[in-house]
Amino acid sequence: MKLLRLRKKQRLVFLLCVWCLVVDLNKAETEESEGGPMEKTEQTALYSTIQGFVGDSWNGSYLYPDPCGWTPIQGVTCDMYDDHWYVTALSFGTVKDNSFDCAEVPVIRPQLFELKHLKSLSFYSCFTTPNRYLASISDEKWLDLSKSLERLEIRSNLGLIGELPSVITNLTNLQSLVVLENQLTGPLPENLAKLTRLRRLVLSGNKFTGRIPEVYGLTKLLILDLSRNLLSGPLPLSIGGLGSLLKLDLSNNYLERKLPRELQSLKNLTLLDLRNNRFSGGLTKEIQEMSSLVELVLSNNRLTGDLTGIEWRHLKNLVVLDLSNTGLTGEIPSSVLELKKLRFLGLSNNSLGGKLIPQMETEMPSLSALYVNGNNITGELEFSRKFYERMGRRLGVWGNPNLCYNGDEIKNLSDHVPFGVNQCKSVKADKY
Ligand SMILES: *[C@@H]1O[C@H](CO)[C@@H](O)[C@H](O)[C@H]1NC(C)=O
Ligand SMILES: *[C@@H]1O[C@H](CO)[C@@H](O)[C@H](O)[C@H]1NC(C)=O
Ligand SMILES: *[C@@H]1O[C@H](CO)[C@@H](O)[C@H](O)[C@H]1NC(C)=O
Ligand SMILES: *[C@@H]1O[C@H](CO)[C@@H](O)[C@H](O)[C@H]1NC(C)=O
Ligand SMILES: *[C@@H]1O[C@H](CO)[C@@H](O)[C@H](O)[C@H]1NC(C)=O
Ligand SMILES: *[C@@H]1O[C@H](CO)[C@@H](O)[C@H](O)[C@H]1NC(C)=O
Numbered sequence: 146m147k148l149l150r151l152r153k154k155q156r157l158v159f160l161l162c163v164w165c166l167v168v169d170l171n172k173a174e175t176e177e178s179e180g181g182p183m184e185k186t187e188q189t190a191l192y193s194t195i196q197g198f199v200g201d202s203w204n205g206s207y208l209y210p211d212p213c214g215w216t217p218i219q220g221v222t223c224d225m226y227d228d229h230w231y232v233t234a235l236s237f238g239t240v241k242d243n244s245f246d247c248a249e250v251p252v253i254r255p256q257l258f259e260l261k262h263l264k265s266l267s268f269y270s271c272f273t274t275p276n277r278y279l280a281s282i283s284d285e286k287w288l289d290l291s292k293s294l295e296r297l298e299i300r301s302n303l304g305l306i307g308e309l310p311s312v313i314t315n316l317t318n319l320q321s322l323v324v325l326e327n328q329l330t331g332p333l334p335e336n337l338a339k340l341t342r343l344r345r346l347v348l349s350g351n352k353f354t355g356r357i358p359e360v361y362g363l364t365k366l367l368i369l370d371l372s373r374n375l376l377s378g379p380l381p382l383s384i385g386g387l388g389s390l391l392k393l394d395l396s397n398n399y400l401e402r403k404l405p406r407e408l409q410s411l412k413n414l415t416l417l418d419l420r421n422n423r424f425s426g427g428l429t430k431e432i433q434e435m436s437s438l439v440e441l442v443l444s445n446n447r448l449t450g451d452l453t454g455i456e457w458r459h460l461k462n463l464v465v466l467d468l469s470n471t472g473l474t475g476e477i478p479s480s481v482l483e484l485k486k487l488r489f490l491g492l493s494n495n496s497l498g499g500k501l502i503p504q505m506e507t508e509m510p511s512l513s514a515l516y517v518n519g520n521n522i523t524g525e526l527e528f529s530r531k532f533y534e535r536m537g538r539r540l541g542v543w544g545n546p547n548l549c550y551n552g553d554e555i556k557n558l559s560d561h562v563p564f565g566v567n568q569c570k571s572v573k574a575d576k577y
Pocket of ligand 5: 498499521523547
């Protein structure tokens, strides 16, 4: 495997030196260059592919006469098969130091699909003028890559419009499909679940619409990120079959209905982010079975219901729990004290009443941000000075009209008076 990180000038110098060296060597031992040869067809296909991206003036055979040997090309990785060099990875755009800058109007040439050992293909910030590049490639061409391609990454191409071609789901060797921050529209391919080797599926930051297709069979999937699209409808029940999943991010869509009980099967899930959607129907009790959860973020949904249905002690690993603006009612149950690792508790902008449990100070030792602003928490805040010091501005208690603090406790610490809350009127003061 070769991956060289030389800039243009350095490369020229390097090339000259290597040239001298090789001329010298050739005198001694003819034909013994490092590695083996490259088929002419493979070499021509590579040159032509690159030229399509960087521009016609680029002369590969002149600049890089031995692209997998002694004149390696930035962004191109080669490997040996049957004593011949083949291209295994191609990376366009400026994601790394060592890849090509794309021309203003890059072209995907058909020769790209002749690279029969291509495992990894990446376009970063390459297509900037609006075009349907992906959709314009014929199915047959895509299929030419189906035996070899394991990683496809199409990222930050703001000119990339049109749909994600459904033939992508015939690239059944894919382990990583990342289509991130482009301008793709239309529905997600219905047959996504055919990509059973996938470990990472990231389609976020586009304008995909419609439902999330069924995901039966993606048992190796570790990361599923469809966030920041225009997806709607319910979660597919087949989501429960993603038993290996570690991260599930579907935030910032228009997803709706109840959180399915099937989520309980995601025993290894550490992140569940469903914020900014339209989920409803309360906190499904089964979410307590996702015992590996570290971050549970459901803010800005229409969940409603209360916090008492969940046995929080099952979610011992939780560090972040954000249920802000979800229409919650009732009180904050003392069972949340079981969340010993919790650092962030967001319950802002709900309709929670009752008192704030003073034991949060002592029994939740990691707690460093607590937001209950915009509720109807009542009575006196019974925390110690130390707690106000520890939390500072990360204690959000404003917007609770019937809440007050005990002034005796913190009277000489004006910086730490909880913002937006009045001092309790002492009983004595009331009498006068
Ligand atoms: C590219 O370089 C080769 C070798 O120097 C030369 O023969 C060929 O004419 C050049 N092609 C173009 C299009 O300039
Ligand atoms: C993709 O695979 C499906 C079977 O899963 C097949 O019906 C379809 O013809 C394939 N597409 C192409 C372009 O070959
Ligand atoms: C869950 O994680 C454990 C520990 O890393 C691993 O042994 C197990 O295979 C995982 N379960 C699934 C279904 O991937
Ligand atoms: C709570 O509501 C206020 C006022 O509508 C808004 O400014 C704030 O961003 C909201 N906070 C959260 C966490 O939803
Ligand atoms: C807030 O709580 C107080 C005390 O429980 C109650 O009297 C009042 O009606 C509540 N206000 C709202 C807007 O729910
Ligand atoms: C502030 O009050 C605490 C006890 O309420 C006391 O221990 C501390 O010395 C006081 N600090 C100052 C600067 O007055």
